[in-house]
Amino acid sequence: MGHDSDAVAASRECLAMAQPMWRFPCRSTTVFALLAASLMAIAQDTEAQTEPAIKVTLLGTGTPAPNPRQFGPSVLVEAGDTKLLFDCGRGCGHRLWNLGPQYLRETSHLFLTHMHSDHTVGVADLYMNGWNQGRQENLRVYGPAAAEVFMRHLRLAYEEDVVFRADRQVHAVERETLDYVAIEVTDGEQHVIDDVTVTAIAVDHHVVEPAFGYRVDVGEFSVVISGDTAYSENLIRHSMDTDVLIHEVMSPALEHFVRTTFSPEVADDIVALHTLAPDVGRVFTQTRTRLGVLTHLDNDPARIPELAAQIESTWSGDFVVAEDLMAIEIGESVRVLEPGHKQ
Ligand SMILES: [Zn+2]
DSSP: OOOSSOHHHHHSOOOEESSOOOSOSSOOHHHHHHHHHHHHHHHHOGGGGSOOSEEEEEEEOOOSSOOTTOOSSEEEEEETTEEEEEOOOTTHHHHHHHHOTHHHHHOOEEEOSOOOGGGTTTHHIIIIIHHHTTOOSOEEEEESTHHHHHHHHHHHHTHHHHIIIIIISTTOOOSGGGOEEEEEOOTTOEEEETTEEEEEEEOOBTTBOSOEEEEEEETTEEEEEOOSOSSOHHHHHHTTTOSEEEEEOBOHHHHHHHHHHSOHHHHHHHHHTSOBHHHHHHHHHHHTOSEEEEESSOOOGGGHHHHHHHHHTTOOSOEEEOOTTEEEEESSSEEEEOTTOOO
């Protein structure tokens, strides 16, 4: 299974899935192939049960349009006890709580890809509610320079709440722990947090500048999060041989929605902000990733076959369509765990 030529895939176990209960009734042949091979991998490979180097949880996989099944863009990356959050869209705090109450207070490293509201509206919940739930570390917010402005205004917006919680409540939380640290990132710059190295990658979000993707390396294993981007050579350059590449996609259904909702000029502009499915497949092929993940889309099962066919026109390896709370374990095996899997 998988792509045929690279040494990375050849030297490691193939992709496994712990609970093969896909929610979508109509799956691409790729996903079915993935399922069959996964069962084999589980049967033959006790190595797959060992602690993964990286666990990725797709907290939110949706678009700006509200959708009860899919909250806003947000990805949690865990390596041991280290928790790193990438974007914090609608419902981000809710999804962290889904993983366990401690996640809201123990997540203190947030990387923003860009400042669009669908990627940031959950920050208020993470910032204020995480503090109220007992976060001891200052929230560290990495991202474009505008992230500092965003946090400064957020802090001001909640001053009345801070006065209440820090000054007037009997068991008050401390004002100092609410202080944030904003860290501007630049292309290629690396940030080391415990055993994890995060590299910022300048991507091409059309007129939105700067916009970043991030590569996370833990030892020999890695995951890349594209953020919002059109086809980006720089993203490809930084994503070579990554184990898992989580890429946004302007799916055929989403493009249809945009083109039937907005004027031709506006629609062209919106589509240019993102990556069409055949181009996402090209990115997977060029980077030789072990697993491609499609996100920032409407994952209604009825909308998947056309998307899958377009991806398969340019990528012959494995991919999955993201769902909220789907998790991916990365180690010698790459394992996809369906939403609701046992932690
Ligand atoms: Zn955007």
